[in-house]
Amino acid sequence: MTIHFDGAGGREYGHLALHTDKYQINMMYAHWKNGTHNRKAVFEAYFRRLPFGNGYAVFAGLERIVDYIRTLKFHEHELAFLREQEERYDEGFIEELRSFRFTGDIHAVMEGTLIFPNEPLVRVEARVFEAQLVETALLNFMNYQTLIATKAARIRRAAERDVLLEFGTRRAQEAEAAVWGARASYIAGFDATSNMRAAMLFGIPAKGTHAHAWVQAHDSEQEAFDRYADALPDDVTLLVDTYDTLISGVPHAIATAHKLAAMGKRMSAIRIDSGDLAYLSKEARRQLDDAGFADVRIVASNDLDESIIAELKLQGARIDTWGVGTQLITAADQPALGGVYKLVAREAVQGEELVPVIKLSGNPEKVSTPGRKDVYRLVNRRTGRAEADYMAFGWENDVRRGERIKLFDPMQTYRQRFMTDYEAVPLLQPIIVGGELKMELPGLAAIRAEHRRQLEMFPPEVLRKVNPQPYPVVLSDAVWEQKKRLIEQFGPQMHE
Numbered sequence: 123m124t125i126h127f128d129g130a131g132g133r134e135y136g137h138l139a140l141h142t143d144k145y146q147i148n149m150m151y152a153h154w155k156n157g158t159h160n161r162k163a164v165f166e167a168y169f170r171r172l173p174f175g176n177g178y179a180v181f182a183g184l185e186r187i188v189d190y191i192r193t194l195k196f197h198e199h200e201l202a203f204l205r206e207q208e209e210r211y212d213e214g215f216i217e218e219l220r221s222f223r224f225t226g227d228i229h230a231v232m233e234g235t236l237i238f239p240n241e242p243l244v245r246v247e248a249r250v251f252e253a254q255l256v257e258t259a260l261l262n263f264m265n266y267q268t269l270i271a272t273k274a275a276r277i278r279r280a281a282e283r284d285v286l287l288e289f290g291t292r293r294a295q296e297a298e299a300a301v302w303g304a305r306a307s308y309i310a311g312f313d314a315t316s317n318m319r320a321a322m323l324f325g326i327p328a329k330g331t332h333a334h335a336w337v338q339a340h341d342s343e344q345e346a347f348d349r350y351a352d353a354l355p356d357d358v359t360l361l362v363d364t365y366d367t368l369i370s371g372v373p374h375a376i377a378t379a380h381k382l383a384a385m386g387k388r389m390s391a392i393r394i395d396s397g398d399l400a401y402l403s404k405e406a407r408r409q410l411d412d413a414g415f416a417d418v419r420i421v422a423s424n425d426l427d428e429s430i431i432a433e434l435k436l437q438g439a440r441i442d443t444w445g446v447g448t449q450l451i452t453a454a455d456q457p458a459l460g461g462v463y464k465l466v467a468r469e470a471v472q473g474e475e476l477v478p479v480i481k482l483s484g485n486p487e488k489v490s491t492p493g494r495k496d497v498y499r500l501v502n503r504r505t506g507r508a509e510a511d512y513m514a515f516g517w518e519n520d521v522r523r524g525e526r527i528k529l530f531d532p533m534q535t536y537r538q539r540f541m542t543d544y545e546a547v548p549l550l551q552p553i554i555v556g557g558e559l560k561m562e563l564p565g566l567a568a569i570r571a572e573h574r575r576q577l578e579m580f581p582p583e584v585l586r587k588v589n590p591q592p593y594p595v596v597l598s599d600a601v602w603e604q605k606k607r608l609i610e611q612f613g614p615q616m617h618e
C-alpha cells in the first residue's frame with residue numbers, strides 16, 4: 123500500500139507517527155516481543171560540536187517537538203502500512219500501537235537559550251517503547267531549527283542594529299524547512315520574514331519589496347516604479363538594479379519619490395540586489411541625499427551571509443536593511459547540526475531503580491555521560507556573568523543550595539577551579555509530565571527577549587564570530603566518578 127500524496131493537502135500527509143527511522147519500529151517490536159517495552163528509559167539529546175565555528179548555539183525546535191509529542195498517534199493508514207512490512211509484525215504489536223500515546227516526561231531547555239556542546243537539551247523519560255519512537259523526529263526538529271537559529275544569531279551579530287529580513291523560502295530544503303527556519307531566524311533576532319505562511323502561523327512580521335519581474339513587466343522602469351507606488355499604500359521599496367542601478371534605477375526611484383511626496387506619500391527604501399554593494403550603496407546614498415531623500419533607506423540582498431555583511435560594513439557600505447536568504451535558510455557553510463539522542467539510564471527490572479548506562483567509543487568525545495542529569499547555568503552573583511554550565515544528578519543539593527563547587531573540564535581534568543558566589547539557574551524545565559503539557563510555552567516575543575537577555579550574560583570572548591573562547595561545560599564530581607566507573611566496567615569489552 124502506498125498513500126499517494128493527493129496534492130490536496132490530504133490529512134495523512136501531516137501525520138507524523140511514521141516520521142521515524144525503521145530501526146525504531148523494529149526495536150519497539152523487539153521490546154514488545156521480549157516483554158521489556160514498558161520498562162522506563164531516560165534519553166538525553168545534545169550535540170557535540172558547535173556549528174560554524176561559533177562560540178555558542180541557540181536552542182530552537184521545542185514548539186514543534188511539543189506539538190509532535192502531543193498529537194502523536196498511529197492512524198489506521200499508518201497501521202495498515204506497518205502490517206505490510208517484510209517484518210510481518212504480530213497483530214498484537216499493531217494493536218499495541220493503536221492505543222499508543224506519549225505518557226512520559228520531557229524536560230527541555232527553553233527556545234532562544236544559548237547552549238553548548240555535551241549538555242542535555244532535551245531529556246525524555248518514558249516507557250522505552252515511547253522514548254525510542256520519538257528519537258528521530260525530535261532530533262530532526264531540534265537539529266535543523268537550532269542550526270538555523272545559530273546561523274541567524276551570527277548574522278544578527280554582524281548586522282549590529284540594522285534591520286534583518288529573512289528571504290530564504292525559495293532556496294529552503296522544502297516547505298516545512300522554510301517556515302520553521304523563518305521562525306528560528308526570528309528567535310535569534312531577525313526582524314521579519316518574506317514567508318507569508320510563517321508570518322500567519324507564528325505572528326512574525328511579514329515584509330517584502332518587489333522582484334525584477336515587476337520592472338520587466340512594464341515598458342519602462344519609470345512606469346514600473348510609478349505604477350507600483352500608485353498601487354501600494356505608503357512606504358514602498360523599489361528595486362533599482364534591473365537595468366543599471368546608478369544610471370537608471372536610483373534616478374527613476376527618486377523621480378517616483380518626488381511624485382509620491384507631491385501626493386503626501388513617501389518612498390521608504392530602495393533595494394540593490396547585484397553588483398558591488400558597498401560602492402553602489404554609497405553612490406545611491408549620495409544621490410538620494412542630494413535629492414533631499416535622506417530618510418529613504420537602502421536595502422541590500424544577493425547571497426549575503428555574516429561574513430559578507432561584516433565585510434560590507436568594513437567597506438563603509440551605506441546599507442540599512444539586509445535581506446538574507448539562501449545562506450541562512452540552508453546553513454550553507456554547515457548544513458547539519460550533529461545532535462544525538464543517547465540512552466543514559468534504564469530500568470533493568472521494571473518498577474525498580476534506574477541504572478545508568480554508557481556508550482563507549484574509541485573517540486573520547488563520543489563517550490556518553492551516564493545517568494539522568496540536570497544542567498545548571500552558574501551565574502556569578504557579583505558580575506551577572508554566566509561562568510560555566512554544570513551537570514549534576516538530581517539528588518546533588520550542593521549546587522542548588524549555592525554551596526562551593528568544583529568546576530573541572532571532563533576533557534581536561536587537570537584544569538579545575540572552585541566557585542562560591544553564584545546563582546545556579548536550571549536549564550532543563552519540565553515541559554511534559556505524565557504525557558500532559560506542564561507549562562504554557564512562551565510566545566515568540568518572550569523567546570526573543572529572553573535570547574537578547576542571555577546574550578548580555580556572556581562575555582564578548584564567547585560571543586565573537588571568529589575563534590571564540592570555549593565556554594566551560596563541566597561535570598559534578600558524582601557525574602564524573604560514575605562515568606569513570608562505567609568506563610572501567612565496560613571498557614575492556616571493547617577489546618575482546
Ligand SMILES: Nc1ncnc2c1ncn2[C@@H]1O[C@H](COP(=O)(O)OP(=O)(O)OP(=O)(O)O)[C@@H](O)[C@H]1O
Nearest residue numbers: 395396397398399400401424425426430433434437
Ligand atoms: N563590496 C563587496 N564586497 C564583498 N562582497 C560583495 C561586495 N558586493 C557584493 N558582494 C557579494 O559578492 C557576491 C557576488 O556578487 P556579484 O557582484 O558577483 O553578484 P552579481 O553577479 O552582480 O549578482 P547577480 O548574479 O545576482 O546578478 C554576492 O554574495 C554579494 O553579496
Ligand SMILES: O=P(O)(O)OC[C@H]1O[C@H](OP(=O)(O)OP(=O)(O)O)[C@H](O)[C@@H]1O
Nearest residue numbers: 289395423424425426445446447448449
Ligand atoms: O540571495 P539570497 O540571500 O538567497 O536572497 C534572496 C534572493 O532571492 C531573490 O533572487 P532571485 O530568486 O530572483 O534570484 P537571483 O537574484 O539570484 O537571480 C532576491 O532578489 C535575492 O537575491
Ligand SMILES: O=C(O)c1cccnc1
Nearest residue numbers: 289316329330331332445
Ligand atoms: O521581498 C523581497 O525583496 C524578497 C523576498 C524574497 C526573496 N527575495 C526578495
